Amino acid sequence: MLNVENLSIEFGGLKAVSDFNLTIDEKEIVGLIGPNGAGKTTVFNMLTGVYNPTEGSISYLGESINGLKPYNITKKKIARTFQNIRLFSSLTVLDNVKVSFNYRVNYSLFDSILRTPKFKKEEKLIEDKSIELLKAFSLDTKKDELSKNLPYGEQRKLEIVRALAAKPSLLLLDEPAAGMNPQETLELMDLINWIKDKFHISVLLIEHDMKLVMGICDKIAVLDYGKKIAEGTPNEIKNNSKVIEAYLGEGA
Structure with a gap:
């Protein structure tokens, strides 16, 4: 469904994301995780046309979407929510x-x-x-x-509803559990799985709540300083030494 190859972007000579690769299949839930400032939302912004990548390609359903405006990417059936709520x-x-x-x-x-x-x-x-x-x-x-x-919590839900109203085949969720209490997060886990099955869509999500990520994702990609350092199943990621080091520091 989505194929990202060697995606990179520079801001004033600083490479915020470097050679990022990712594939997403139909009805797959994929997590994108990493420490603060790792470049996760920047990846989202490139996938949705907010930023134009400096290098690399983004292919959706076999068609290049590089350089398309956000509203044209929405027409291609890709919708998103935002890290900071952007309701009207x-x-x-x-x-x-x-x-x-x-x-x-x-x-x-x-x-x-x-x-x-x-x-x-x-x-x-x-x-x-x-x-x-x-x-x-x-x-x-x-x-x-x-x-x-x-x-x-209901504002977060409304953002998801608004994104679903665009009838996407791929839904991008940027920190959907941010600010939610543990009970709301558990409900969100069930909700995301329900969305995938009910609307027959794939989901790419950025999230810091590891219980949510490990509980619902089919696979997880990990960013650190703009580079992908790992990709695999939740169990593989949980036990990956590079991931542990990125989150906990040298020698963890």
């Missing part, structure tokens, strides 16, 4: 989800201005689909609340 705080929960349908609406500007039957039918369909997604995440009862008024 002044919009309702429902409207935050409806935004993701924008790129695939079937009515014209003319239809929207005149509120034609085509426009009304399409908007009703979008609203119904949005509420259906919110219901799956137990957020439908809060559809008319402003997103900024949701508890932190």
Whole structure:
């Protein structure tokens, strides 16, 4: 599904990510881990068009997506969440989800201005689909609340709902458990597995909670100072001396 080869990026002569390689298969959950500042979010930003790589290639479903703008990558069925929550705080929960349908609406500007039957039918369909997604995440009862008024854990869930509304085949989750308590993290583990099976998608996630990563990932790649130092199953990564050293320091 996704094939990344020798991906690198420089900022002012500093190589933030160097020769990164990764493959993701259909319905696979892959973890991307590493110490703070290792380059994980930078990799996400290259995969989603926020940054243009200095070197290397990104192929998705056999097609190069190098240099595409973020909105065009979304059209290719790749969606993401962010390390720092980026909801539209002044919009309702429902409207935050409806935004993701924008790129695939079937009515014209003319239809929207005149509120034609085509426009009304399409908007009703979008609203119904949005509420259906919110219901799956137990957020439908809060559809008319402003997103900024949701508890932190529910804001995280809403970000995932909004990403899923874009109908991705590959979902990128940037620290989805950040700020969650242990019970919420356990629920998130079940939720990610459910998402994979329910929507038949692959998931690439950045996460610092090792219990979550080890509990749900099929394989894990480890970054340190912008370079991949290991890749393997959770059990292989857990016992890898380079990974232990990167997290705990020299001689650990």
